[in-house]
Amino acid sequence: MATTRMVPLLLLFFWLFTQAAIGQDEVKIESIKISDHIYMLTSNSGSGNLGLFVGQDGTFLIDDQFAPLTDKIVAQVKAVGGDFPRFLINTHYHGDHTGGNENLGKGGTLIVSHENVRDRLRNGAYIREFDVKMAAANPAGLPVVTFSEDISFHLNGDTVQAIHVPHSHTDGDAIIHFNNANVIHAGDVIFSGFYPFIDVSHGGSIKGVIKGVKLIMSLSDENTKIIPGHGQVSNKEELISYYTMINTIRDRVTKAKETGQTFEELDIAAIGAGYEELDGFIPTKAFVSFIWAD
Numbered sequence: 227m228a229t230t231r232m233v234p235l236l237l238l239f240f241w242l243f244t245q246a247a248i249g250q251d252e253v254k255i256e257s258i259k260i261s262d263h264i265y266m267l268t269s270n271s272g273s274g275n276l277g278l279f280v281g282q283d284g285t286f287l288i289d290d291q292f293a294p295l296t297d298k299i300v301a302q303v304k305a306v307g308g309d310f311p312r313f314l315i316n317t318h319y320h321g322d323h324t325g326g327n328e329n330l331g332k333g334g335t336l337i338v339s340h341e342n343v344r345d346r347l348r349n350g351a352y353i354r355e356f357d358v359k360m361a362a363a364n365p366a367g368l369p370v371v372t373f374s375e376d377i378s379f380h381l382n383g384d385t386v387q388a389i390h391v392p393h394s395h396t397d398g399d400a401i402i403h404f405n406n407a408n409v410i411h412a413g414d415v416i417f418s419g420f421y422p423f424i425d426v427s428h429g430g431s432i433k434g435v436i437k438g439v440k441l442i443m444s445l446s447d448e449n450t451k452i453i454p455g456h457g458q459v460s461n462k463e464e465l466i467s468y469y470t471m472i473n474t475i476r477d478r479v480t481k482a483k484e485t486g487q488t489f490e491e492l493d494i495a496a497i498g499a500g501y502e503e504l505d506g507f508i509p510t511k512a513f514v515s516f517i518w519a520d
Contacts, residue, residue, distance in 0.1 A: 254269060261409055274289050274322045279386065281381065281383065284312030287315075293326050295326065317399060318413055340398040344368055395413065412454050421513035440469065446465065452465060479518060
C-alpha cells in the first residue's frame with residue numbers, strides 16, 4: 227500500500243502531531259469576526275482553526291489546538307468579549323484540535339465530542355500515515371458528554387447543532403451548524419485552499435468526505451460562512467468547487483486503478499491536472515495515496 231511518509235512536503239503537516247516546527251513563544255493567536263457573536267481563531271502554527279461563540283449564556287469553543295497554546299487562546303477569547311469556555315466540542319480526535327482539552331477540562335469546561343473521539347483519546351492512537359503514536363489523554367481531557375449522531379445546544383440566542391459525519395476525515399468527525407447565524411464549522415471535512423488529509427487508519431474515507439461535503443452544501447446558501455478545519459473562511463461557491471475537485475480526483479484514481487496500474491505507475495501530474503494550485507500543504511501524491519488506500 228502506498229505511504230505518505232516519503233513525501234517531503236508532508237513534514238509541514240507532520241508538526242500537527244509533534245509540535246516541533248515552531249517555538250510556542252512564536253505562535254500568535256488571531257481572531258476573525260464571522261458574525262456578531264462568532265469568531266474564527268487561527269494561528270501561525272499550522273494548527274486547526276477554532277470556532278468561538280460568545281454571549282450571555284457562556285462561551286462555546288470548537289476545538290483547542292495544542293496544550294501550550296491554551297493561555298494564548300483563552301486570552302484571545304477574553305479579548306473579543308468571551309470568558310473561560312463553558313463548553314468545548316472537539317470536531318475529531320487529532321492533536322491539533324484536542325491538545326488543549328486537559329487544560330480546559332481542569333478549568334471547568336464541559337467537553338463534548340462524538341463517541342469515537344472519546345475512544346481515540348482514551349485509548350491513544352497510532353497514525354500510520356505519519357508513523358506517529360498519540361498517547362492516551364489524561365482523564366481531565368476526555369469528553370464527558372458524547373453523542374452518536376447529533377446533539378444540540380441552545381444558548382446565546384442560537385441553536386447550535388453538532389452533526390456526525392461518518393467515515394469522513396476520520397470516523398468521529400462532527401460539523402457544527404449555527405442555525406440562526408448561518409455559520410458552519412466544518413472541522414477537517416474541509417481544507418480550504420489545498421488537498422485534505424484523510425485518516426484512513428482511523429475510519430476516514432474519500433466516500434465519507436464526499437458525503438460530508440454534500441451535507442454541508444445542503445445546509446448552506448449563498449450567505450453561509452464556512453469555517454474550515456484548515457485554511458481561510460469559505461462559502462458555498464467555493465465549497466461547490468471543492469466538491470467537484472474531490473470527485474474529479476477520486477474518479478481519476480479509480481479509473482487508473484481499474485486499468486490494473488500500481489500506485490508507483492500512476493501519472494500523478496495527470497491525476498492532479500487542473501488543480502496544481504492545491505499541491506503543497508498536502509501534496510497531490512499524498513492525497514492520491516489516501517484515496518488509493520481507501
